[in-house]
Amino acid sequence: MDQIDGIVIHVTSEPRYFCVATAAAEAAAVACDLGPAAASQIKLAVTEALANVMNHGYKGRTDRPIRITLAPARDHDRAGLSIVIEDECTGVDLARIQGRPLDDVRPGGLGVHIIRKTMDLVEYRKRSNGEGISLRMVKYAKVG
Amino acid sequence: MADTEGNLQGTQTLDDGFLVQLSGEIDLTRSPALRADLMKLLSSSPKRLVVDLTQVELMDSSGVATLIEVLQVQRKDGRKLVLCGLQDKVRSVFEITRLNEVFVIVDDRSAAQQA
Numbered sequence: 544m545d546q547i548d549g550i551v552i553h554v555t556s557e558p559r560y561f562c563v564a565t566a567a568a569e570a571a572a573v574a575c576d577l578g579p580a581a582a583s584q585i586k587l588a589v590t591e592a593l594a595n596v597m598n599h600g601y602k603g604r605t606d607r608p609i610r611i612t613l614a615p616a617r618d619h620d621r622a623g624l625s626i627v628i629e630d631e632c633t634g635v636d637l638a639r640i641q642g643r644p645l646d647d648v649r650p651g652g653l654g655v656h657i658i659r660k661t662m663d664l665v666e667y668r669k670r671s672n673g674e675g676i677s678l679r680m681v682k683y684a685k686v687g
Numbered sequence: 688m689a690d691t692e693g694n695l696q697g698t699q700t701l702d703d704g705f706l707v708q709l710s711g712e713i714d715l716t717r718s719p720a721l722r723a724d725l726m727k728l729l730s731s732s733p734k735r736l737v738v739d740l741t742q743v744e745l746m747d748s749s750g751v752a753t754l755i756e757v758l759q760v761q762r763k764d765g766r767k768l769v770l771c772g773l774q775d776k777v778r779s780v781f782e783i784t785r786l787n788e789v790f791v792i793v794d795d796r797s798a799a800q801q802a
């Protein structure tokens with residue numbers, strides 16, 4: 544078996560199951576010494592990311608696969624947590640993954656803003672096998 | 688799996704409307720029920736709706752969207768929506784999305800009834 548430095552969780556795109564991944568991400572953040580405030584932000588970012596996969600990537604389908612990988616991260620002296628969320632959705636234009644203008648007050652379009660503001664690093668990529676999107680998010684502990 | 692118990696824990700009648708107490712995590716699994724509960728309250732056209740978020744541990748963008756819908760209904764009819772008791776982690780969501788400039792947000796229930 545390949546050695547994995549971290550935790551891998553497989554869920555379907557059914558929102559009732561997302562709590563497993565969000566709770567794991569929050570616990571992993573605490574284990575990585577990120578503190579309760581950062582752990583809460585990570586939980587929120589993962590919640591938003593999974594909802595985006597279901598709502599936009601899978602267009603509401605709840606039976607599609609999502610893989611979440613949690614692993615320690617490091618940037619110079621800072622410890623952190625890396626979260627990678629991979630799906631198999633098709634036809635998504637990476638350039639169109641963005642929130643709505645914030646002065647246009649209406650429901651929806653805020654998830655990407657929340658992810659980008661709560662995490663230190665956010666990268667959307669096509670998966671290497673050509674099917675689906677990989678979202679990598681990293682949160683580092685505050686220095687001092 | 689997710690506990691899908693509703694977020695609406697109680698409703699109190701005010702002189703000019705209602706105060707609702709929410710709790711728990713307001714996310715994609717619970718927002719639709721919360722939206723239905725709040726829209727039901729709005730059907731009686733309260734002049735003021737106070738939403739106490741003191742016991743809310745997490746609110747994602749679906750929860751925020753629900754409150755935007757409620758705000759739009761209230762404002763369209765010249766009525767008020769006031770949020771109070773936000774924990775820092777919930778308040779930060781409103782700040783990130785700049786909705787703290789759109790909603791009336793106060794510290795507690797007492798202030799909410801005067802806002």
